[in-house]
Every structure is written in C-alpha cells, then in structure tokens.
Amino acid sequence: AANTRLAGRRVVITAGPTREPIDPVRYITNHSSGKMGYALAEAARAAGATVTLVSGPVNLAAPVGVDVVPVETAEDMLQAASAEVDRGADLFIATAAVADYRPASRADQKMKKSRESLSLDLVRNPDTLAAIAAREDAPFTVGFAAETTDVEHYATDKMKRKKLGMIVANDVSAPGIGFNSDDNAVTVFWPGGQQAIGPAAKREIAASLIGLIADRMA
Numbered sequence: 001a002a003n004t005r006l007a008g009r010r011v012v013i014t015a016g017p018t019r020e021p022i023d024p025v026r027y028i029t030n031h032s033s034g035k036m037g038y039a040l041a042e043a044a045r046a047a048g049a050t051v052t053l054v055s056g057p058v059n060l061a062a063p064v065g066v067d068v069v070p071v072e073t074a075e076d077m078l079q080a081a082s083a084e085v086d087r088g089a090d091l092f093i094a095t096a097a098v099a100d101y102r103p104a105s106r107a108d109q110k111m112k113k114s115r116e117s118l119s120l121d122l123v124r125n126p127d128t129l130a131a132i133a134a135r136e137d138a139p140f141t142v143g144f145a146a147e148t149t150d151v152e153h154y155a156t157d158k159m160k161r162k163k164l165g166m167i168v169a170n171d172v173s174a175p176g177i178g179f180n181s182d183d184n185a186v187t188v189f190w191p192g193g194q195q196a197i198g199p200a201a202k203r204e205i206a207a208s209l210i211g212l213i214a215d216r217m218a
C-alpha cells in the first residue's frame with residue numbers, strides 16, 4: 001500500500017550549509033553536503049506531503065516532486081524559511097548546518113594580501129529554527145543537533161530551550177557518519193521518549209524519522 005502518512009501536509013525543510021561572504025571571492029562555510037535534508041525531503045514526499053526544501057549551496061539534484069528554494073547565507077535562509085511557513089506549514093524540519101557567525105562586513109573588492117596577519121570580525125547570525133519554533137502559528141518543529149560531546153545532554157537542552165516537538169542528535173565526532181557521508185546514526189528525543197536509529201544510509205534514517213514524526217503529529 002502507498003505510504004500516505006503525511007498526505008495533505010505541507011512540509012518545509014532546511015538543508016545544506018550556509019555560505020557567509022568575506023569578499024567577492026571568499027566565504028565561510030562548513031562540510032554539510034545536504035544529503036540528510038534532501039533524503040528527508042524525498043521521504044516526506046514519498047509519504048504524500050507537499051515539500052519545500054530551503055537549501056544552501058549543495059551539489060545535489062532537486063528530488064522529484066519537491067520545490068527547492070536556493071539560498072546562500074543564514075539571513076537568506078531565515079527569510080526564505082519564514083516566507084514558506086507564512087504560506088502555511090504543518091511540519092518544519094531544520095537539517096541545515098547554518099553558520100553561527102558571519103563576517104561583520106563584506107568587502108566590496110577582493111581583499112589584498114599585504115599584512116602578515118589578519119583578523120575577521122564576526123557577528124552572530126539569526127537562528128531559523130528558534131524563530132520558526134517561537135511563532136504563534138508554529139508548525140510541528142523538528143531540530144537537528146550536531147554535537148561532539150555530551151550529545152544527549154545538549155540535544156535535550158536544545159529541545160526544551162527552543163520548544164521543539166522533536167530533536168535529532170548526531171554525534172558528528174564518530175567516523176563515517178554525520179557531515180558529508182552517505183550514512184548517519186542518530187538518537188531522536190521528544191518530550192517523554194527517545195529512540196536510536198542506525199547506523200544506516202541517510203535514506204533509511206530519513207524514512208524512519210518521517211515515520212516517527214508522523215506518529216508524534218498524529
């Protein structure tokens with residue numbers, strides 16, 4: 001039988017890294033490939049949802065039947081995700097690895113090398129997940145947590161602080177999982193429960209996650 005667990009639901013997912021410009025040719029970013037977020041978009045679509053992916057710069061094809069809104073910076077991501085949720089959303093999943101800081105200013109011209117050392121002034125970026133979760137009309141909101149130590153402690157703390165329906169923790173210090181790999185291993189926490197999934201392919205993890213999310217939304 002067809003999987004219709006999210007039929008009629010509108011889902012917004014962030015994926016990939018953000019790119020924070022230093023000057024016209026340089027930027028700050030991270031190792032996110034977008035694979036986890038794109039796999040979730042495919043799994044949500046396969047469950048019958050209408051899916052929009054707000055995606056940082058990645059080398060992945062748009063999943064069939066999924067709308068992709070491309071963004072570059074954390075500020076773009078906040079704007080685009082908020083605009084999508086303004087249109088009405090039942091579920092928001094923040095898979096993106098957003099740069100926490102951006103250069104305080106962007107040089108108009110390529111910076112020249114002359115000095116022996118150089119400091120960059122960085123300022124905090126807005127938090128898309130926190131902003132969506134804090135809305136009066138907040139959809140069911142799922143966060144990810146990329147931690148390297150005390151995974152459970154930091155993840156459950158993040159869930160409570162940001163008022164999330166669920167948080168998916170991955171230990172990004174373990175080899176072969178997390179950033180950029182095809183596989184992942186996660187522990188999912190929700191108020192009153194938890195479940196470990198994997199190690200497995202990100203596609204399989206995504207299908208299990210969509211099942212757990214549908215259970216919690218029902």
Ligand code: PMT
Nearest residue numbers: 032033034035036094096097098127128129144146179180
């Ligand atoms: O893209 P892949 O290569 O497949 O790798 C997947 C992944 C490791 C990037 C993914 O599984 C993951 O863990 N994503 C979250 C990475 C992260 O930056 O976590 P965080 O602990 O810094 O952020 C916590 C949550 O807040 C995340 O849901 C994040 O999307 C969100 N956030 C954070 C900062 C910010 N400014 N805006 C946000 O929305």
